[in-house]
Amino acid sequence: MEASKLNYYKEILEDRKKQIFKNIHNVSDELAQLSECELNDEGDHVATITHSVVDNILARRQVQELKEINRALNKIASKKYGTCEMCGVDIGSQRLGVKPHALYCIDCREIAEKTEDI
Template identity: 45%
Template sequence: MAQNSEYKELLLNRKKEIEKIINSLKNELKGVNSCDIKEDGDFAACSTNSENNYQIYKKQLQELKEIEEALLAIEKETYGICQMCEEPIDPERLKIKPFAKYCIDCRELIEKENK
């Protein structure tokens, strides 16, 4: 249980970081919509930047969702258990990616299936 409090702290810290990034991206995306662009080159650059920011925004939202799921799993005392094989996830993996849902072996299987 003590180890779960370490992971919970990691997750909460990362959640705060992501929320800051998401808020910043929201403001940037709103700013792009209100731009008064007169040249095609500026419009193209602005559009590309906006698309990149939107993709980052989507990825951050997904990570935030996974973090919230991991925090819920800690509450339910199911944290650190692979959702596929139901074996414990290596603590070293959880230190690197505290919101991991799968052990390394199952993650590799999922990646192979998605190719």
């Protein structure tokens, strides 16, 4: 991949990383506030728990995405960005445009998703 393209994706990935750090920070702030609140009745309690579970899933997804972004950034540094980690083919700019931190081509992504535990 050309250096100008690598830089372009690098900027997108760095921006996304900052956004995720902000999101995770907001979520943990919210959770901290919730746990400090007095819970008056069952209804509030359930709402709070549901809210926390949703936040946890979101936070976990973001942490997972963060890992993939870091890996993609490493691949940019070693000039391997844009190739599938499993089969080595070009991931393709169309897919990278949608998901710049993609580590696998579409075919391998399906296999990877089945073997991942989340």
